[in-house]
Amino acid sequence: MKWRKIKTFFQFHWVAIIIIILCLAVAVSLYFFLNSTISAWKGSESYFKKATLAQYGIFFYIFFVLQILALPLQIALYIWMMRGGYMKFTKVQAKTTEGKDIKIHWKDVIGMEEAKQEASEVVKLVTDRVEVQKIGGKILRGILMMGPPGCGKTYLAKAIATESNLPFIAMSGSEFIEMFVGVGASRIRKLFKQARQLAYTEGGCIIFIDELDAVGAQRSVDRGFGGQTESNTTLNQLLIEMDGLKEKDYNVIIIGATNAPETFLDPALLRPGRFDRKIYVELPNLDERESLFEYYLKDAKFDSSIDNKRLARLTVGNSPADIANLVHEAALIAVRNKKAAISMKEVTEAYDRVEMGIKHKVVFSQEERAKIAYHEAGHAIAMYFLAPHKDVFKATILARGGALGFVMPQPREEIHVRTKDQYLGDIKVNLGSYAAEKLKLNVTTSGVSQDFTNAMWIAHHMVWEWGMGKSGLVGNYASIAAMPTSIGVFKGENVSYVSEKIKEQLNSEVQEILQECLKEAEQLLIAESALLDRFAEELLKKDELDYDEIEAIFKEFNKTRPPMPRLRK
């Protein structure tokens, strides 16, 4: 290995070595030359010395003054050259890190158990490469990590580098893209050259390309400005380099990470032999979120009110990065509130801030506050009774983001496929505000705009796309409602393949669903009128009600949540 290192060193630094030798030779000869010159000067006649000084002195002075004048330009040029000069465009900005220096181990990888399992398998394949080859197994070339942002793809790649103890070169896909055609391809070549050199000396190398979609998007025809050509050329070079590895047999593994859908990437990139393995790094499930809270809170001070299980339920759909940010934000709030430890209150406040934005200092009149309170109380009561798949985690009449108030729902458990009843429940929750305003204030407000949008969106999709209408019509009518045609006078235009009669029927079904849901919400609120008043009153008093306070109000009226509807077996 040592000999290889020396050989490689000479192979890659021969120019520098020659320059150093030449410089030394020049320095030695300069010494002798100066020695002779000084002796000659000493032995020269005074007139010669004066004449020489007169001539060269003036020459040197002019040269020096000119240099001073040109100095800013020279310095700028020097800095430019030192920063890469014209080579900068093709220079690879990536820094190599030793795997052992990254120090992210499996134990640090939380909230992505499946991905972690896959990754550990990858590490085994990388480290036991020779054994795999012996039995004729396929050597792993590329790993593509996909999933939503913030789920820890980069983190997982670092863990792979640490555990496999190989040099790690991290780059972003966008670093390959430049305004000049061919620069990206050149950078790819240099990156792989660097990686092969490291693989040769260190036994392997991992290239991590984050945001792979920047360089791996599907190729297409350039429209004449060269941008697409540059993108295509860069991708082509990447494909070639990934293929080329096979023949040369360097242990270079490419890990790509993207949150773009698979279809966005060029198919050539995804074929076996390039990105052989795909690791889906999904959002964490309930247990994983609980582990994440445990992990991030272990270094923070928190009191007994913190319930990781509840927090895990609160943060459905949140990524590990979101959870880390939540804890960080909660710690900041605790410091601001001069608290010694983080409590549940800080975490929920942090959650509101992250999810809904900072509280606005809007001063509402009492009448407006009452409107908002009944509006939110309508949502909360409808959610409690008519959408049992959701928890009412919070209700507030303090303005945040674009909302004047809100009720925060959270799914009681992970929901991946929704049922008709759940959708209907969601519609009722959205219309609850309207029903409450009508019932208690005898007026309705524009505050229902977003609620109606949500309700209508759900109802429309139920009927037009998911076959959940009452008429029994099935099929995705939305998909054919506006389709481009290649026939006749309408060639190239969008044509609807749904008849006006069907459209009318579908739309009337949408309205029917909405009316029925509204009716149900109204009936509920009439029946629970006292509860509605109490809830609104409590909101007006406290501005914000958290989970426990909400539960307490319902308990006050001896109300319990209906059970989660289960599918019939």
Added chain:
Amino acid sequence: MRAKIGLVFSVIFCGFLLAGCFPDDIQPSYKEADIPVTIKKICREEFKLRVLPIRVGNTLWVYAPQPRLLHADFGKKPEKIFDEDLLDKARNILTSISRVLLSSDKAPDFFVLVLSDINIGLDYSLTANILDIKKSAAGMIPWNEANKRYVIGFEQSVDAKGDVRGEHLKVYDLKLAEFLSRLIVQRVRMFFQEEPIKKYFSLKDVNAGFRDKVFTFEYSTDKKLEPKENPDIPRAILNSIVYCFKTYEFKDFARVKIRNLQGGAIVVYESKDIQAISIE
């Protein structure tokens, strides 16, 4: 860090600028008293030439006895005048003299190099002003002009025969007035060697000298052919006089007389008239 670099840079820059303000610390290589000895030494050690320098007042005489001055074909072939080695020897001696005089603490005003053929008795002399040597060395005058400022003498001298010690030389302290008289004569002679005047006229007699602060220049010419257009010879002579006087900043004269020995009128110029004439 930037401030420090700027400070260092400024100090170096100011050092360079102030360097010219310090007194000259280059000491002259030769003392005035050592000039003859040094010339002799350089000629002997570097050029294997034997010379005898003699200092008289502000004039340095350098005697260089030679076995032969004239070329073997002198008189047979018009282009062969001096012995082939003589010019090299003369140049080397002049180089030695120039080097020593230029690098000495106080140089004489004039030097006269006399090369004598000690076999046939012939003296060849070159007289120069040290200022011309300095200007020439500094490149302030072109080399052909520098050559013109050497006053060249060439005369038979019976006493030179066998004189290896320069005993026949009548050394004296040359003054600027005499130097200028000889230089003006030489320049006028050269004028008559130039085309087209050479074709029509030749200088027959010429004489120049100072007496009682009056510079008198006498001349006569022979006409070879009738020129199409008569040249203004007195004017050319006057130009040479003005040029020489002004070049050497000579002002110690009252008037200048130019006289044509062939019965022409004497043209007299007062000192102020000479000063008013510009050098062409």
